[in-house]
Amino acid sequence: MADIATRRDPLDGVAPLTARSRLTIEAAPRGARLVLRGPDSAAVAAGQGFGLALPERLNTASTDGTRTAFKLGPDEWLLLAPENGEAEAYGAIEGAVDEPHSLVDVSPRNVGILVSGSLAADVLNFGVMLDLDLKAFPIGTATRTLFVKAEIVLWRKGLNDFHIEVWRSFAEYLHGQLEQAAREYVK
Template identity: 90%
Template sequence: MADIATRRDPLDGIAPITARSRLTIEAAPRGARLVLRGPDSAAVAAGQAFGLALPTALNTAATDGTRTAFKLGPDEWLLLAPENTEAEAYAAIEAAVQEPHSLVDVSHRNIGILVSGSLAADVLNAGVMLDLDPKAFPVGTATRTLYAKAEIVLWRKGANDFHVEVWRSFTDYLHGQLEQAAREYVK
């Protein structure tokens, strides 16, 4: 009987990048990820089935600490949930949404990276051309953007806490860019 393959993420076995208490860059816990596309009425039903009201304002996040939803476009939401819940969440949303919509499980595609500490915004601004001042990019803001040449979703979870979603194929590149930026800021 063949062994079942074990999922390995690109950051498995890589130690977090730390700079005293000023910066930590580490892999986010694994999780389920779904992309919903459809009208706002579909998002209402999807949110009820998902267990979290989906945000209605563009480039915002809603979270209950376990589940998170980002509104990334006029008809697009990225949903994050605990690992191994994708099938359950997918089935619940499909059963609840009656309008035409698209729901895709992208759990295998994305990797989450947490960037936190007083230098987090500076390190992210080394590759992101957004104003990450808390007045311009407040807590709860989430947007699709670029870090250097990698497309990411950037979410400000707290004053000095960010969550970055990146495609698995860009993880090594992004991690290397973050590591290089960290070295520059902690000299």
């Protein structure tokens, strides 16, 4: 009998980077990822199906601790759900939305990286050209940007807690850049 292939994330087996209690960089738990494109009215219905109201303001996130939604464009949302929840979330959203829209499962494309600790914003500013001061980038902000040369979605989950979504083909590169930045700030 043939072995069934299992998905391997690029950061499987990579130990979390920690620097005392000031910085932790680790792979986020696996999860489902969907991209919704459509008008705001479709997003309202999709939120009902998804079980979480989708954010209305651009570059913001909403979460209930299990599911998360980012509004990344005027008609674009990235939705995160628990691992192996793609089919359930997809079916619930498709059943709730009755107007033209696009819903695509991008779970195999993305991986997440968590960066936390008092040095998190400094380390991220090594490669992100955004002002990550709390006043300029408050909790709940989520935006598409670049980290050095990799396109990412950056979400500020808490005062010193960030979540990065990145295409899996850039994950090892991004992790290496974060590791290099960490060495600059933790001596």
